[in-house]
Amino acid sequence: MRGIFLAKNGFGVSALFVVLILQPHIASAQGTGEAGRDMTSQAAQNVDLAAIGTLLRQLETEVQTLKVQVKDLKVQQESAQAESAGLRKELEETRSQLVVLTTSPAGSGVPPLVAGNSPAQSITEDRIARLEEDLQLADAKIAEQSQTKVESGSKYRVRLTGIVLFNTYGIRGYADNTDFPQLALPPDPLASAGSFGASVRQSQIGIQAFGPTIAGARTSADIQFDFAGGFPETQNGTTFGIMRLRTGVVRFDWADTSVVGGQDSLFFAPLSPTSIATLAVPALAYSGNLWSWTPQVRVEHKFNLSDNSTFLVQGGILDNQTGEVPSSSFYRAPTAGESSGQPAYATRLAWTKKIQDQDFTIGAGGYYSRQLWGYNRSVDGWAGTIDFKAPLGSMFEFTSQFYRGRAVGGIGGGLGQSALWNEPLSDPETEVYGLDSIGGWAQLKYRATQKLQFNGAFGQENPFAADLRENGSNGTYFGQSISRNQTALVNFIYQPRSDFVFSLEYRRLKTFILDSNANTANVANFSVGYIF
Secondary structure (H helix, E strand, C coil): CCCHHHHHHHHHHHHHHHHHHHHHHHHCCCCCCCCCCCCHHHHHHHHHHHHHHHHHHHHHHHHHHHHHHHHHHHHHHHHHHHHHHHHHHHHHHHHHEEEEEEEECCCCCCCCCCCCCCHHHHHHHHHHHHHHHHHHHHHHHHHHCCCCCCCCCCCCCEEEEEEEEEEEEEECCCCCCCCCCCEEEECCCCCCEEEEEECCCCCCCEEEEEEEEEECEEEEEEEECCCCCCCCCCCCCHHCCCEEEEEEEEEECCCCCEEEEECCCCCCCCCCCCCCCCCCCCCCEEECECCCCCEEEEEEEEEEECCCEEEEEEEEEECCCCCCCCCCCCCCCCCCCCHHHCCEEEEEEEEEEEEECCCEEEEEEEEEEEEEECCCEEEEEEEEEEEEEEECCCCCCEEEEEEEEEEEEHHHHHHHHHHEEECCCCCCCCEECCCEEEEEEEEEEEECCCCCCEEEEEEEEEEHHHHHHHCCCCCCCCCCCCCEEEEEEEEEEEECCCCCEEEEEEEEEEEEEECCEEEEEEEEEEEEEEEC
């Protein structure tokens, strides 16, 4: 299209130049008695010259834009070609090493490999397979550079990411939500004790943008959506998931310092169990796993203590959420936390050490939230967190995270409940108390191969039963007085290629109603995802 545009404008410019060249001859052929018309002709010439100047400036701008785009495309293509060449070289070197190992002569001191029964050969073959896959991806990138691509409004690179996730599930028992349940509910005579269904509403779409360098910092932005925002009130509406904003951040990254602003997960509780079946809500949510996508601004700085150890300091402010349900679908009213007139505050310290090219990390965080529940009734919300990640050899990894807090329903603690009161909240004499809670989870990961992993995890959320008995549980999101919630899960995740993933998961939910029996539910999920 740009070529057609330039051709058309080039023809227009040529025609105008012909008119300019012939203009003096035409003017000389006019009689001296036509002075008035000469003045009119001169004015027309001035208008023509102005139009030509404007057209030339437009063409010059267009040419400069094309030059910049061609230069960027050339740089990207050269980078992809260099990456492909490096991968080809590494592949050839690995193949040569394999030939040497498999054909070592007698007396060389290197034992030959026996096909089918050597771990070293298996590892080498896996490496070759990965290199071949990487090489195919690099070749695809090179071919992609010559294609017409969707561009952003600026000259900077934009990438579309996401996953299309098809999830089938079967439940035995009663759960709060069928496709990604968190609680087991009491038996309901009007409901079935078993169900089966399928959904794609946990699929995600993301857009990543890579901007200019500002004051020495690399700038970037990322926004993520899914389709778990509810259902339209229409026939079979459960299959028409509404798009929902998850996260959206802008980053400024220097060598050791970062400034991050936007809506993001909780940086002071950064870990989460591994699960493909619960992408819409993190695994073990409301079972000891603090979580929320909260507007925030934070600063991070990493201190390099040695060649293989670092110390990370993070601090920031967050939108002061308390777990309340919006009072309107169209207008936003301040929550009890926002009514306090100040944000929530959080910090985290973490030490990381490399052990056999794997990270051993231990971190500790803190959170504070001032809440105002009307009539000057204030509650101090707080939480202390500990997170731990340790490799256990080359194939196992242990991960855990724990917290102790009060009035932390806005960040997923206390089963989503922050405050308690036993009389109407509209009564100025009613007292409001923060709900104490404790929770945590632990996971053991086993990497059988680079493409196959097994995970087992257990989590528990425990609001203090004494607080619930003394002060009631008005305002709970789940509508019941729940004193404890447990979830155990086991899954395998198989990723034969970088863009395909399969998973089978089993979960057992056990929820304790205050001063009543525990309810249980068993959930099985089979998931297939395409990553792009």
